[in-house]
Amino acid sequence: MSKPRHFVLAAGGTGGHMVPAAALAAELMKRGHYVALVSDERGVRFPGLFEGIQTHILPAGRLGGGPVGYYKAARDMWRGRAMAIELYRTFRPDAVIGFGGYPALPALLGAFARKIPTAVHEQNAVLGRVNRLVARKVDAIATSYAKVERLKETYNEKTHLVGNPVREEVLAIRARPFPLLEEDSIFRVLVTGGSQGASVLSKVVPDGLSMLPVAFRRRLQVTHQARPEDIEACRAKYKELDIAADLATYLPDLPEHLSWSHVVIARAGASTLAELTCAGRPAILVPLPSATDDHQTVNAREMTMAGGARTINQRDFTPVELAKQMQRLGLDPAALQNAAVRARGCGRPDAARDLADLVESLGDKPNELQIGVPLPAKFPEKAAFA
Structure with missing residues (x-):
């Protein structure tokens, strides 16, 4: 078993985002790592997927609604980014992985600010809006399809086909x-x-x-x-x-x-x-x-x-x-x-394993928040961060 590490998974609250995040969480914990989830109200209450995992709700505005809507979205995103940075001071993640959806964006913005390694996973055959916004800055892009529309060729070197993780059942x-x-x-x-x-x-x-x-x-x-x-x-x-x-x-x-x-x-x-x-x-x-x-x-x-x-x-x-x-x-x-x-x-049954391998490779080099700081002895099963 590899050395225990800490990973934050950030996902919007629909099943399309939450199911692969849960499958990766299960694989990482099976390898002895610690996992925390960042999502919205829907995501943290998704039935049967994240029992026993730290969960955190961060504000995340949705772009739209004209100038007023964009202002409110930017304000919420900035608040969420600040809260993510505070979370990272205590949880000290080796990497932050986004699964799409607006609730993932503040967590990734916070990771960029703290220079924490990042990756995104795209479940669809078209790169989603949030993943398009952050594609240039993340360290790795994991895809579910061999061909993904709206994914720039300039990102080919950091793009990895892994498939879309599913539950063990x-x-x-x-x-x-x-x-x-x-x-x-x-x-x-x-x-x-x-x-x-x-x-x-x-x-x-x-x-x-x-x-x-x-x-x-x-x-x-x-x-x-x-x-x-x-x-x-x-x-x-x-x-x-x-x-x-x-x-x-x-x-x-x-x-x-x-x-x-x-x-x-x-x-x-x-x-x-x-x-x-x-x-x-x-x-x-x-x-x-x-x-x-x-x-x-x-x-x-x-x-x-x-x-x-x-x-x-x-x-x-x-x-x-x-x-x-x-x-x-x-x-x-x-x-x-x-x-x-x-x-x-057409199935890719090793998706959870391959995505976990990719995520572990991002954490091979300790980030600046870990140096000289002891790991907590115990993590709470659930936590509200608001």
Whole structure:
């Protein structure tokens, strides 16, 4: 085991940022290091990801809203930077790693001020706004895709392809065979809109599945994650159509549902795609059209071109089109198995390990805050820094 070090992970509060940060945290702690998390109110309360880890909330304004909005954002960022610097005086990180989202920016600005080594991890196939802002100054850029749009060629020397880390429960699925599918067996469908759900899936999927041939429709077992405001109407629709379905607003045991799914209908968020490809599960993807820089459409390209997924633009996502794609995937077990193999081929199961290796390399040289200063004997399990 390498010498214990201290790392700060900074991430915005959505699942796309928090899941890979949690996977890296788990890998670093397994290696004997100390980890602290910087995020916003949503991030520090993300269920089941950061138990037993120091968590800190720093103010971070979001750019927008005209001159007044920009002034408020700059003021909050500056406050967050000052608070990050104070945090670093006590925690003394060897490196600070940003995962995107505005809450990551004050932590990185504080690290630049204290000359602490830094890296960013980009989950999407398009470099995000915060990562673009800091790309010139960070020491390393870790990517999830071989080609990342809006990433300048001048940064190639410090760019490393590692993939997008996923939870160990998802990695475990990779070692299992694809669920047995016979002509008259249950066909399991998982519908998920990511950490925030997706209303369009609740509106279209039940009607689309109802258009499948009767023999196929009767074999369906659907698990559907819906938004709270959509769940009752969606549940009633499945019941009206006589389709077996379990609904929830949040699936804490998502890896278990993923392990026995034959097809997944989902958005094309970074964490969703990382989990689908690591597990090797065919998918019908509906990218979020309002995603910044249309990054979900770009995310879906690799898996779709490989033959592991079918992508439907939201404007074309109708019950008829969904039924057509479901029949192509579901009525030919050999084709479905082939799609699973192709999806699996896009996975990068060693992402957490490779990202941890990169992060450790940043901490090889002690930073100025550590010299001659003893490490604390014990860290609190949780801390509020405000």
